[in-house]
Amino acid sequence: MDITRIIGPLNEAQRQAVTSPHASLLVLAGAGSGKTRVLVHRMAWLMRAEGIPPHGILAVTFTNKAAMEMRGRVEGLLEINARELWMGTFHGLAHRLLRRHARDAGLPNAFQILDSDDQYRLIRRILKNLDLDEARWPPRQIQWFINACKDEGRRARHLPESYDAFQIQMQRVYLAYEETCDRTGVVDFAELLLRTHEFLRDNPEMLAHYQRRFHHVLVDEFQDTNRIQYAWLRLLTRDRDNLFVVGDDDQSIYGWRGAKIENLYNFQRDYPRHELIRLEQNYRSTGTILQAANALIAHNQGRLGKTLWTQDLSGEPISLYAAFNEQEEALFVVERLRQWVEQGNLRSEAAILYRSNAQSRQFEEKLVALGIPYRVYGGLRFFERAEIKDALAYLRLIANRADDASFERIINTPVRGMGPKTLDTIRDTARNERCSLWEAAQRSCLDTELPARARNSLSGFLELIETTAADTSDLALWEQVQRVIARSGLLDHYRKEKGEQAEARLENLEELINAARQFEYEPADEDLGKLDQFLAHAALEAGENQADGFQDCVQLMTLHSAKGLEFDLVFMVGMEEGLFPSLHSLEEPGRLEEERRLCYVGITRARRKLYLTHAECRRIYGKENYPRPSRFVREIPAEHLEEVRVRGTVKRPVGAATLGGHVRNDAGLRLGQRVLHAKFGEGVILQQEGEGSQARVQVNFADVGMKWLMLAYANLQSL
């Protein structure tokens, strides 16, 4: 038996978690402590040592990437095909259950999934229907409201009556939104979870069936679960006490989208027989980096408590660089990257991490200038591109004529002579007859309300969908996709258009056919036709945002998307008050703590070397700002920091005064010079004007901000 393979490579705490006789377990796993390893080996242990069949294990993750990695590692460890394991994202698994029990869950068999873009469009349409002004009821805010309600498990009818006019309208939209989704057979992401929860809760036999089936339920990144996800897990495991969760309260960075750290406390309360295990040994970073991270996170209140340690005690100090402005910051980082590559290191082992996506531009420009290949994470993903969504909308309408969202999207895309008036008539008919837009369109073709020209175009469109559906029903998926793209006129539409964009769109459509071809190898789903399976796949896994993942590239991404990754060399840039921590988080202490956790996540991404940079001056929305360095920098003990100057490195603790001569004349000054003022403390010179006794300088002080000072009286010391 290969038990030694399973427990051999583990440390004491990991082994304890993997082999625990308890079925309910809370593993507090610090950054880089091997949490995925514990999950993978736990599953292997359950199957090999405890004889649990693969289909008796349910493993839940947040992203498809994590699920895929886990599956791959289980297969590698046990040399089995792990297909029988129920492993996937919350949404993926909920989707699977809903497909299997669509009727019992109150859904049509051919229900379609709305992604956030579809959802947004639908909400806008409903606002129009209800005659509400988008300026007063911003669709984004309503979308946020609806999703937040669903994440909390609240239906529109559950909401308390409100006297606030704004609230009343939001609830009205929510109600209409639910009604439309039900009528047209579409389900948004949050609905997948809510609907599954209600289905299990209200069908005791079904619930009992799944409770019996799953001997063990394992959850990754438990600190990121929201209320409905926890309720869902609770239903499945409450009678058998068999929930195994892995998480890290210090890495909870998604509170703003509904994640509840409280679920960690709820778990401890609801599973009183659980065992608590801490994984505190870090195998990733140097001692210096870990100590800095520990010191930083110690500033947060109410932690579950956990201190990372490593056998490595050494490590280069963390470098801190104060740039003059954001341009110069980028220049510095890219220059260091150039040296890194020159020393023979891999570009893909270096990352630039920033708080907000807008910051990437400066770095991209400088990287391009030096010809260093890079990859930016985030942004539009494959299945989210407009042309792809257009093509998918045709396919969805073929799969389900009641899908109003898709109908609206493509009725006049590409343009076929149906303007807003025609559409309005159809919408009116649909509303009056309480039928789908498709049916309404059919009726409009028959009566004479529409002008003849519009009627012609409309019946042409209806026929296009019908004949394409009939002609392609027997074809292989990829051929079906190919035909639809051609017959819909999308191909011609982009062919006529010129420019790089149109060309890229054509390539993407080509790529969609390829994706469909690849999809043929996907194992068939017993509950689903190939086309429906493909459409669900497109909605649930939006795909990568860039195709060429194989080139050796410097990695650029937000701190959020860096979670779970690690690099030898990390630059955390824009370490400034108002940027990081962000302006929006300064009021609420809770949000500030989340920012600090985000900083903790960033620091612990680095294996060997970490740089922190900030700029004395930064343009934000076209205006110049002079931010102070981030408080997080100050929360890292000075002994782990080393200030970097462009000309050589000065080794000295940050903040301590150093001797320097008086600044007597213009020659002794330069922009960016650090100076000390008797009253205002440390600062940096940003501008100067005038000469001789009239000379003035603008200084940005760390503590008191911007000041104009007369050079003759200021008595500045240079640092």
Place this chain on the structure above:
DNA sequence: TGTTAATAAATTTTT
């Protein structure tokens, strides 16, 4: 119907 000028807004993101 498609283009252009004006205007407003502007974290973090997965499913």
Place this chain on the structure above:
DNA sequence: TTTATTAACA
């Protein structure tokens, strides 16, 4: 500053 959306126009 950049981006998206909308209103006005040819």
